[in-house]
Amino acid sequence: MSGYHFREIEAKWQKYWAEQKTFKAKQPEESGEENNPPFYVLDMFPYPSGAGLHVGHPLGYIASDIYARYKRHKGFNVLHPQGYDSFGLPAEQYAIQTGQHPAKTTRDNIKRYREQLDRIGFSFDWDREVRTSNPEYYKWTQWIFIQLFECYYDLDEQQAKPVSELSAIFEKEGNINVIVACDEDTETFSAEDWKAFSDDQKEQILLKYRLTYLAETEVNWCPALGTVLANDEIVNGVSERGGHPVVRKKMKQWSMRISAYAERLLSGLEDLEWTESIKEAQRNWIGKSVGASVKFKVQNYEEVIEVFTTRPDTIFGVSFMTLAPEHELVKKITTEEQKEAVEAYIAETAKRSERDRLADVKTISGVFTGAYAEHPFTKAPVPIWIGDYVLASYGTGAVMAVPCGDQRDYDFAKHFNIPIPNIFKDIDISEQAFSEKEGAVIANSDFLNDLPIKKAIKRAIHEIEGQGFGASKTNYRLRDAVFSRQRYWGEPFPVYYVNGLPKMIEEKHLPLNLPEVEKYLPTESGEPPLGRAEVWAWDTNSNTVVDNEKIDHKTIFPLELNTMPGWAGSSWYMFRYMETEKRDEVFASKNALDYWQNVNLYVGGSEHATGHLLYSRFWTKFLKDRGFINVDEPFQKMINQGMILGESAFVSVQKIVFSVDLNENKDKTEIKDIPEPITFVISNNLAENFNIDKFEDFSINNESLENTIQEIRLKAQQICDKQNSTHINKRGKLKYASLPKYKTYADVNLVNTSNEMDIEGFKKFRPEFKNAEFILDNGKVYSSKEQSDGKFLVSREVEKMSKSKYNVVNPDDVCDEYGADALRLFEMFLGPIDQAKPWNTAGLSGVYGFLKKFWKLYHQGADFFVSENEPSKEAFKVLHQTIKKVNEDIEAFSFNTSVSAFMICVNELQQLKCNDRAVLEPLCILLSPFAPHICEEIWEKLGHSESVEYAPYPVFEEKYLVEDTKTYPISFNGKTRFTLDLSLDLSKDEIEKAVMEDERTQKQLDGRTPKKVIVVPGKIVNIVG
Template identity: 30%
Template sequence: MYDFRALEKKWQDYYAREKPFNIDLDKAERPFYNLMMFPYPSAAGLHIGNMFSFIGSDVYGRFMKLKGYDVFEPIGFDAFGIHSENYALKVGKHPAELTPKSIEYFREEQLKKLGNIYDWDSEAITSSPEYYKWTQWIFIQLYKRGLAEKRDSSVNWCPSCKTVLADEQVIDGHCERCSSEVDKREMSQWFFKITEYAEKLLSNLDWLDWTDTTKNLQRAWIGKSAGASITFDISGMDEKIEVFTTRPDTIYGVTYIVVAPEYPLVDKLITPVTEEAFEEFRNNVKNMDMATRTSISRPKNGIFTGSYAIHPLTGEELPIWIGDYVLAEYGTGAVMAVPAHDERDFAFARKYGLEIRQVIECDPSELPYTEKGIMVNSDKYTGMKSTDFIDRIDTIDTSIKGSVNYHLHDWCISRQRYWGPPIPMIYCDRCGTVPVPEEDLPVMLPKTDDYIPDGSGKSPLAKSPEFVNTTCPICGGPARRETDVSDNFLDSAWYYLRYLSPKNDEAAFERELVEKWCPVNMYIGGNEHATLHLMYSRFIAMALHDMGYLSFEEPFTSFRGHGLIIKDGEKMSKSKGNIVNPNQYFDSHGVDALRTYLMFMGTFLEGGDFRDSGMDAIKRFLNRVWEIANMGEGKSSLNLKIKMAETIEKVEYSITNIKPNTAIAAIMEFVNEASKENVIERQLVIDMAKLLSPFAPFLCEEIYSIKGGKKRTILEDGFPSGYEKYASMANVELPVQISGKMRGKVTLEQNSSQEKVMEAIMKDEKLASMLEGKTIRKIIYVQDKIINIIV
């Protein structure tokens, strides 16, 4: 048994002192950018889920370095934003004082002990003026491009966090950060026009090398729908209502119109007779969260406005209702109701006694019938297929136009908090809205003791006259600063660019280095950021590309989204008392054991179940590795060399395909075989350590050192090679007889069990067809020689 504490401390100190993983970005010949999601310094320390993600990414980076690449693996801190600020408020500290202390703890007591191949000279901290100067610069570029605008809108308001949230930060009607129910407020906010990139964000997913789960989450969030825009005149008014529908073939089945309570024309639509009832209805809706309003199972409520719309094809008058299930920010805020062919419209019509008119052929007992089919009760189009009607939609009537709609909405960027980059805009009564001149950046976040949000809808910065009052950069007259700060997801949307030149005072990033190193080769992180960070990063890259700052429009060539960790079969939570603090395992089992176990306990892309018994087993395994490394030197058996060849192939395949658990399993098999030997060749020990080094770096550095390794680190010595002649010996071609007659061969590993041989036979199309429908009476198997199946 080795002293893992002393050994790990030795190599941690060596990494810190010698910096063997720092990269000369200019001179690198085989650049490989390996990125991981940088942490929020928003708690007492990094938890085991963070470690799982960071280690998984580092395993890939170490592997690529072994393969001879110049791997750039930077790290930093996503230090601005609501996460860090809420933690500071919780513990009663000023975020400007607590955040640097949290960063120091994360860096010195956790990340530097982890053994990752970080280039610490490239560290970027989003709350530093040197960083957020350029976050503000990006905001201004978007504004100049017409992609940032301030407008009045119904926005998501978290009453606990006391700030506006983007749609992507609301999960089932609750704040993604604190789980409080989200309200709706009418406010003037800054938005980024991400919707202008909806089609590109969607279509590029077809070729991106990303985890399917991540891409599908983005596809669903973008939510492209092909259909038609239909315009309805309003009876007695010079106004129109436009709706979007994916089922224009049901237009003859429209029997009423429903608009959202927040619809812009509502006040005009409400007649004096319904005013009082409407105010009561509107107040009730204000108290409902979005998830409740859009729930399919909840009874739908509505009120008749007293006004009517004109059907564009029949001329009949359709009553206009207000419904609590229609949202102003989705689609046009108005829907044409076809109760015979839509579940929500059907329930609403039944409740309020509205006409249900069938226009698609089906048994009336099947209503609401939501499939396409043959049109009925549809004037001259009766008998036409739905699909044919939709295909010729643009020829039907001038009030109907083929259209595409998206679920994706513009990114609300304003935050009514203190801890963030001030939005770099100025308001002048004479000149209007003016961006801060670039030479005046950064707009510094002032130090103030009055930083707690009060729920008024205004940022704490609004209470600072010294900050608010300024001069207009155009006319020189009195002006006011924007007091909102920007969403911290803007900070993280471009951090991979800043890592390449974090100390550059003249530009956000050095374009030559970006051209050499980007887009990022491999990005590993959590799928929970699929519609937040990952979507926003793609948008910012596309915008910068269109402005000529980047030659690429997709920031991450490959992305792998990993699963979540549970503890002893249960989700981790403070209330259950089963939160795993990684530091305790640094002391009790060692960093190498923690790294190896986290990668072994389950499938990385799906997650795993953390159990202390598993940690104990890995600790014993690493001690066995140490024993083999200290075994007497001598000529190894042929079988062990064949096993090494087989292990090299399995490890390479497994890590390449983000399956670290199967790589470790293969190394364990080799260790089992090596334990049977009396002596072992020095090179086999070194190569065993190389294969294990992505998982247990400190132990493997020590083994490499005691075996006479000459490089600064084991990763510089290259991936194991020279076993090609043994690789062919690792598999055998097994002849297959059926009832004594030779029928073919299967290739499989030496010493395979009869069960594995039969599995291989049944996967062989030709052999499997010969056994189909037949009863196997007996199997005669001579290992690695022949198998005879008697039928």
């Protein structure tokens, strides 16, 4: 065996790894003696879609795999698992369309994913695989749900506690003194009240405190689809799919009280090694603002308007109030005169999406309600306006407008000629508001006069609280998360209903398995798909699921029909991988949890910034509170990979169509026999100039194209003439005309690296072009593969990789052609991991060539050969430079530069004709995380019987890199003119002397005397003057 036969090598080692369980992570009890510290590397959970993997998906997996393998070489006990987020909407939609059970399609998809993943040679410990749709897994998702139900959140101690403790407090002192997270509308009650409540009433009240609770939530309901839609599934008020009407509707749904954890979710970000941009996204999402809530009385009404402000110090600057048009008070307080205008404005606002309202800052709009509020301090009347720059969903949906201190209020006031009182001492507000939060002193503000802003805020809150029309308040934008989905393919809630009140199924009877249904659609009456299940009732005697017909509301009760959302299963899966043996008994055993702690390195896309990454932090904190785990954060360090973009291929098309001039058609008989249009598909190099109508203007010198176009015109004219001279004649004259050129997709798999397209393949791919004429790059018309000597070229454009753009590249194809090691290297070589970059298959030959060169280093002719000789100094230097560089790059996740470093290393060793074991053996270890198959093969040939995976990482030794000379760039006025080799031992003065003596220096100076000579030893010499 001589050449580099990657197919055999890769298959051989993939089999070996699977059989030997090379990547099995050791549990704490197994690893104790060897003292290998644990290290946990995790990829974000893949959803196994029917489309399979494209080359963009494995990018992060390759990076994390390199890191995992690197850590094994460094002596760590690495946990590097993989699994599937296998509940989800696409499988359900496919089931609705085809009637196939989603469990089956999901299994099929997973099988395909696994095959694709296996081909790339990942070092996953597959024995720990999890699938969220497996009952053995979702048993514990249900279990966590129950734990959340049984807890409330103590805001004082910032901790979740059992609800039983809360009812004990209520028993003693009611809810007046408790500082806990609860629904906004919770009323106060005393111990006596509590005791007087019925059991059902008590349950109702406790629901307002539980960390997961039932509540009326406003949703986008689409009756035709029988489901709730996300905001981005609605376009112009109708559903994106099908265009059905959508209505706002209140529905009773499960919610998660994530808002209770707002403060901890915010402060916990500080110690995480995540990118600033993701942390910032979470901070914005949580949206903490500190200020005060202030109540304004409405004149002539009993009502008050409550506002939240971060700037209570500016309260004397209030000259109007603005309510969101949707604010509930608007209808009540609007005067008769203003009614028409207000209603018109509300109707207008309703048409605008929130997106519109926020994107448009230039249009200022609003209407006066005619009503006035009363300033709490001055008692002056304050006009109440409505304006769509205030959103109902944030805060109280009302603003106390301070035009001198807020630019939006300022613009609004200017636009409507509302006074702008200035409450800042010596600050000019004639042009714009003063919105800084420091650097000013308050004026015209009674007791706040002469106070700087920060002190004024404190004083204002003090007065507001003292006079009883407000209090200091911290506001969070973070809302509780709706947890119910009207879907089939998700975790069933372990919940049944007694008198309409939810009861949890006891833990020991879990899992509650997803029932069978005959169809996956909502029921005709609008219930979720589980409403179709015939066996979906809970028997509290036998503790089993029984036939619905047996429901008697005494011992047999209906079960919950909603299922859990996609993020339920993915919010805790990182802990499940830690467990191996006792998965039936616990979600993960204490021992394992204590040992693995949390994920040391998490790799995935940044699109999960405010979804998955926030929810899993929430669940982690909750599980910590309850003592189930002992970490506060799930993912200590995170790397976000960028998207791999596709290079879509396009062809240009122009058509000739025939038509009859109807003006001359006297008898108006039906027109038949009009020839089919003729389609031309034009090679990209000619596309711009190709134009059937105006070939006379043809500017580039291409005779055959000119001829071709003339022929086309001639042919079209002949068709017309022929028809006109015969039967069409009396109905009118047949004419031809060309339509505008347009571009359309070609499948990238039909195009080679030189942008040449396979025309026959294209005809099969787009049958509508079966009879089209193809104009080749030489201007000639394509006739057949054999007879045409020209090429057909496509144009390229970088776009997102997607099926609909025909630019998807499958990793299997790359593995077939170049091998998994080449794929791995190339994905890394493409550019920085976190950047979006286009996939260009042409570059693959570069890394493939590198692998062949690497292989050759260990061979002499056809035979494997390494010498036992002492390597040269140069060879050692090359090796140690590479060790240093690659080591640093891996730690910095700069994998593209480490691939370059390997290329440089191999090129140089080849130059040096180095084939010494003492250099080549460490090099093999060094490369093995990147290209594991080829390195295993060579490692074996080097005489090792064990996998290279656990070979100790080569140690960098500085002594091999020590230099005694430096090639100094000698620059004049900052421009390098020549270089000079000088000893590194020289002092500054000696360097200067040597440089000045060089004749090239004299030539550059041309007799001038330098003003200054800058010498930086070991770096550069710059001569000024």
